[in-house]
Amino acid sequence: MILSILNLIIIFFLVRFFINFFSSLKDAPGESSSSQGDNSNTAFRHALLKVLAAAMKADGRVVRAELDLVKGVLVRQFGEEEARVALHELRDILQTNFDPRTAAMNIGAMLSYADRLRIAEILCLIAEADGIITDSEVQTIVNIAYYMGISSSDTQRLANRLNVNGGGYGRNYGGGGYSSSSESSANITAAAYKTLGISPDATNAEVKDAYRTLVKKYHPDRYASQGAEAQAEAEKKFKEVQAAYEAVKEARGL
DSSP: OHHHHHHHHHHHHHHHHHHHHHHHHHHSTTTSHHHHHHHHHHHHHHHHHHHHHHHHHTTSOOOHHHHHHHHHHHHHHHOHHHHHHHHHHHHHHHTSOOOTHHHHHHHHHHSOHHHHHHHHHHHHHHHHTTSOBOHHHHHHHHHHHHHHTOOHHHHHHHHHHTTOOSTTTSOEEETTEEEOOSSOHHHHHHHHHHHHTOOTTOOHHHHHHHHHHHHHHHOGGGGTTSOHHHHHHHHHHHHHHHHHHHHHHHHHTO
């Protein structure tokens, strides 16, 4: 009889022990799916805010139309309450200098291609919001698209939509239509040939060869193990080469 009572007591405490043990596992920081989901959502929000802010700041000013557009995006994405928090974070981000490259790469790792493309389209809407699209805005969007993993064809489509052929080689857009850049078309094309390191009388095959050589030379992957300054310089050259090639292709009707 006494043994039966002792066995029941032992079983009772064992049951209590395992209940408490598994409860502690469930509530441990970083172990619950809810906690992981919250962390993932916060990381995505921070990354999204940075790429949105980069597009808003690209032309050196932030206007009300851009803020209203972004607010609508945040409400649809996160809901009213979280959007209010996000807007406060956005205001802080807009007051700082930052490189959106890491944020864009994080988005590339988090989202499907279709979702990344939708974000790129939103960046275009931000550039269009004030009715004036500058080369710096287009270059910023092209760079972000590249680091989000958007294909070259889709990136070019975005640039064409904004009526610019890449950083420094395009034209500005105004509400009343298209206006020529301060540089003439001839000067733009000459600058593009110079960037590619070839003469204007080079054959189409020589243009393509020069482009391939320079893209391989300045590709960001080759500078991944080098310092930040070398990476930034290579990235700048890489984008200049891409823009120059597009300008030459347009001039030749390729």
